[in-house]
Amino acid sequence: MTPIEALIVVDVQSAFVSGDGAVPEAARLVDRTTDLIARARESGALVVHLQNDGPVGADDEPHTLGWELHHPVEASPTEIVIRKTQDDGFEGTSLGSELADLGVQALAVCGMMSEMCVQATARTALARGYRVVLPHDAHATYDIPAAPGISDGVPAAMVSRVAEWALSNEVEVIAHAKDVTFTALPSRSW
Incomplete structure (x- = not known):
């Protein structure tokens, strides 16, 4: 696999990976994102932590415990936090200009929620011409509850797989984060 210059870590926030509100595969997700972040840092790739600012009363309301990023952020010119209020990490944020300014051409996307923020961010990255890699075991979401008269419940693993499928063959879905x-980054004067 051709190496990636940036890792986009989408909304890996305390409310979603710990306690009663954690996604079903939280331990797996944290393990995979921890490994991806460590390897990206080690190589000198850009690490972008997207942090969702939820509305008042939400589990990810700004400046609450649930809003906090799960992974510590290193003080480095190649590691940044970008706060967002929409599913798409590019919408209303500096993500696009940060990637362009640093000469990024290929990125990996991981985090949560598979069918919302991960998919929306990956879709916009594709539309902007980036090569996008989506490690199957490094994104997660919640189960979808049954809807009487419409469908049975849908397990989170199925929801995540459908989110990948909906991105079509433009995104490079790989089975294991360890293979990224x-x-x-291209040489810059830091």
């Missing part, structure tokens, strides 16, 4: 390789 990173490379340093």
Whole structure:
């Protein structure tokens, strides 16, 4: 696999990976995102933590415990936090300009929720011409409850797979996060 210059970590916030509100596969997700972040840092790739600012009363309301990023952020010119209020990490944020300014051409997307923020961010990255890699075991979501008269409940793993499928063959879905390789950003004067 051709190396990736940036890792986009979508909404891996305390409310979604710990306690009663954690997604069903939270431990797996944290394990995979921890590994991806460590390897991206080690290689000199850009690490972008997207942090959702939920509405008042939401589990991810700004400046609450649930809003906090799960992974510590390193003070480095190649690691940034971008706050967002929409599913799409590009909408109303500096993500697009940050990637363009650093010469990023290929990125990996991980985090949550598969069918919302992960998919929306990956879709916009594709539309902007980026090569997008989506490691199957490094994104997650919740089960969809049954809807009487419409459908039975849908397990989270199925929801995540459908989110990948809906991105069509433009996104490179790979089975394992461990198979993502990173490379340093193009030379810049830091």
